[in-house]
Each structure stands twice: as C-alpha cells, then as structure tokens.
Amino acid sequence: MKRLKRLSMSGVLVLVITGVVLGMVIFTMVLFLNTYQQSLVRSAQTSSRQAVEQVSNTVAGYVSDMDGLLTLVKDTLEETGRDDQLRREFFEDLLLIRTDVAAVTTYDSAGNLLDCRTLEHEPRENIYQNLSFQGQWLSKYGEGYISQPHVESIFPGWYPWVVTMIEPLESDGEEAWVALDLRFASISSYINNVGIGQHGYCFLMDESGILYHPQQQLIYSQLKSEDTAALAALPDGTYSENNVIYVLKTVEGSPWRVVGVSYVDELVTSNVWENFRLLALAAAAILLAAFLSSVFISRALSRPLKGLSSAMRLFEKNAGTFTYAPVGGAREVQELSESFGHMVVKIQHLMETVRREEINLRKTELKALQAQINPHFLYNTLDSIAWMCEQGRNDEAVQMVNALAQLFRISISRGHELIPIRSELRHAESYLKIQKHRYKNQFSYRFDVDESCLDFLCNKITLQPIIENAIYHGINGLVDEGEIVITLRAEGQDVVFTVADNGVGMEEEQIQAILRKERSDHTGIGIKNVNDRLKIYFGEGYGITIDSEPDVGTTVTIRMPQVREEGEYENR
DSSP states (O other), X not given: OHHHHHSOHHHHHHHHHHHHHHHHHHHHHHHHHHHHHHHHHHHHHHHHHHHHHHHHHHHHHHHHHHHHHHHHHHHHHHHHTTOHHHHHHHHHHHHHHOTTEEEEEEEETTOOEEEEEOSSOOOOSSOSOOTTOOGGGTTTOTTOEEOOSEEOOSSTTOOOEEEEEEEEEEETTEEEEEEEEEESHHHHHHHHHOOBTTTBEEEEEETTEEEEOTTHHHHXXXXXXXXXXXXXXXXXXXXXXXXXEEEEEEOTTSSOEEEEEEEHIIIIIHHHHHHHHHHHHHHHHHHHHHHHHHHXXXXXXXXXXXXXXXXXXXXXXXXXXXXXXOOOSSHHHHHHHHHHHHHHHHHHHHHHHHHHHHHHHHHHHHHHHHHXXXXXXXXXXXXXXXXXXXXXXXXXXXXXXXXXXXXXXXXXGGGOSEEEHHXXXXXXXXXXXXXXXXXXXXXXXXXXXXXXXXXXXXXSSSHHHHHHHHIIIIITTOSSOEEEEEEEEEETTEEEEEEEEOSOOOOHHHHHXXXXXXXXXXXXXXXXXHHHHHHHHHOTTOEEEEXXXXXXXXXXEEEEEOBSSGGGTTTO
C-alpha cells in the first residue's frame, strides 16, 4: 500500500489501464478457449461417430454380401438335388468369380463333413478340429450364425484367415448345414486403414470379446488391452472417459459391434494449444498497444498537472514574489489551474495584509517597551534629585535637572524609533552625569568610539538601561572606585557596542536569569527590554550577550546592523 501511495498519477493510470486490459484479455482467452475446447470435443465425437458408422456400414455390407451369397449357394444346392455335374459347374464358376470365397462346405446334423468345394485344395482325411463349424453352437443358434474370424484348419498346408457364415439346409428331407468361408483380409485391411486422429482406431467385437483389432499382436502379447466387458455392457452411442472417446455401433445383420477409439489430447488439445499460442501473441500485441496508449494518455494528462505541481512548489518557496502562469491541458486541469491562480492572488493579498499588521504590531510592541523604560528611568532619576535637594546640594540638583531635560529631549527624537548613534552616545553621557552626581563620584566612565560609526542609526535608549544595570548591580557594591567603559566598533556589516565594568560580576545562572526575566519583573528589566526591542526590530541574529566573572566584572555586548536610514528595516 505504501508503494502504491508513492506512485505518480501517471504510473497509477498506466497500471490501471494495463491491468484492466490484461484482465479482459485473460477472461476473453479463457472463455474462448473453453468454448473452443468444448466445440472441438463435440467435433471430435462427431468425427469419431462418423468414422465408426462408416466402418459399421462397410462391415454390414460385407455381412449382407455373405448372406446373399450363402442364400445363392443354398438355393443352388436345394434346386440341383443330387445332380453333381450342375453343382460342380456352379461351384467352379463361383470360386473363379469370387476369389474371396475360400470354401463352401456342407455338414450333416452330427457335424460330419459331407462336401467341400474349393479351387485347388482337398480337405484332410482326419479332421481333428474344425474352427469353421462347431456343433455346440448349433443348439444356441438354430437359425445359423456367423463365426469369429479364424484360421481355416481343415486343409493341409493351406490356412486362410476366414469368417464363416452357417445356415441350415434342406437336402433330400435330411437336416444338414451349409457353411460359407469368406476371406477376412478385405475387412481387416479396411479396418486397419481407418484412423481417427493420429492414434485413434476401430476394432470389431461381440459379446464374447474382440473379433479383430488392428493392434492384434499387442493384444495377444498383453502389451495392450481393451475393457471389452465394460464396453459390451454399454448400448450403442458415444462415451467419453478421461482422455478417450469411445463410439459403439452394432453391425446390422450380425452380432458384431464396431468400436471406435480416439484421444482427446491429439484431436482437441493440440488445436487448443495452437490457438492458445495465437491468442497469446494477439494478447501480447493488445497489451503492448494498451500500455503505449495508457502511457500516451497519462503523459497528456500528467504533463499539465506536473507543471501545476511545480508551480505550487515554487509558490511554497517564494510566495511573496511568485508570478503564476496558467497551464493548459484538459478542461478539468484548466479549471484547477485557474482556481490555483485565484488562490495565489488571494494568499498574496492576505500575506501583504498580515505583513502590514505585523509591522503595526511590532511598532506597537516597541512603543510599549519604550513606554516601559521611560517611567522606570524617570523614577530613579527623580529619586536621585529629591535626595540631593534634601542634602542641600542644590547646584548639583540643578545640573541633574538640566541633564535630565537634555536626556528626554534626545529620547523623544520627534517620534522616531531609530536615532543617530552620536545622539545615543550623548544620551548615555547625560545619564552617566546624572548617576555620577547621585553616587558622589563613586565611579568614573570613558568612551572609546569609532568615529566612522557615529552616523549609523540605532534604537534610542539602548545604552542607558545597560549602564544603569552596570551601576546598580555591579559598581554599587564596590569598596574601591568603579569604572565603566563604553566602546563602539564596526564589525563587517554590523555595529557593536560594549559596556564593560569592573564590578562584582555574576554567575552564569544569574546571566541567564536576567535574559529570561519577564516584563512583570522589577529588577533587571532594562536589559531584557533592550534585548527584546533589538530582536523585534532587526531579527533573531541581533541583540545582547553578557560575559561576566565574579569579582572581576561584566561586559555586555550589543550587536545591531549598520543602518543608514530608518525605513531600511521598517518593513522587514
């Protein structure tokens, strides 16, 4: 399922079309081959039945010819009576004309040979076994019978293969029998030449078993067998068993039956496989055509969709400046493209609206932070002036009030957030003067400034909270005189302030606590405030870092970009 999800739409379309065509081709092939096989089986059964009927009709004609010839012999014997001359002439002519007649014999009721007519052969004087006439059959077939094919055994040195037809004969009021021996070679050769398929054949049988089989030697040597008992129990008709088709047909005018044997695999299976190969080639051609067609269709559909997908990815990367060019294709794809184009326009309008709102929100936050600093600083300064007045140090108090006025004049800056660095440094110096008066010259300060940086802009009231923190939390606890050093340097495209003191210093936990203090806290709020303002205005890459060591001092580094005009960062 995961692999299917990773497939493209064109791949899925190719798989679906090819799969559907493959399923339809397989279903059609199976249905056709099954129908074709059933048709071939019926055709094979019909062909086998026709072959058997032809053999049956031929053998029936043979038996009918025997019966007619025997009737002629009987009539002649009954009409000529004891006239040997007429009988001799008749039989000579008959044997000359009908070369298939091996012998004509007559027997008395006891089965003794009365007369034997052949062209050149005389019967034995002592006949031990006569296969052409067996007396035990007379009681069963009183009206006559047809014997099984056998070898004539009453002649010395001559053993023709014959079949004998026997019927009763009226001769001078005495009961007698006449037997006609006909050569069986003509029937056997005909049956041998009858084939059903490559290996199918026909054979003769009666109720006692096989009369003639084209594979007689294999039968005698038991290399082949026929289930004659089961076949004898079946009525005439067509039967299929495993891979074999049996057709049974009784020969008219005789107890004989023709059995046709054919094999389904050679009559049906070979044709089915041949058609299967042809169908497989056709199916392969159809599948190839379906695959190529599905690839063409999928590409025609997926190309504009891929273009639309590529446009979406570009829009994700650069939504603000993205310009969308509609893609072509099917009507549905064009509608989707137009909808995406409208969405791009709306999203860009929303982004512009959000950006303006973010700018306004940032200005509001800056003003809030600025408003937070002003009361804090004003409170501390007025507290110092009140203390000086109580001590009677009026001149110093006047100087602090003048410095405070100058400081607020710079901090107002006509409403601007960014002011020149030189103004920020004067602001810091005014603050240091105020604090130096308040702390009775407990510390000294100095500036180390790169003159090339004075015209750059910075956030107003950036240095004052840092200096205030250095005085209150660093130098205020010293016994010796403290020192504050403010430096300004350019580093690449940035401006870097440092405010260093030799105060009591801080542990790392204290530094992190100062930078994490919330705006509701009352201690150290200046540093947190300045850091937030720098990051809001210039980005996360700028702000404050603090390095401090206990009993050594603290250095606060302030990094901001080199800004020459106030609008340069206003819309970022």
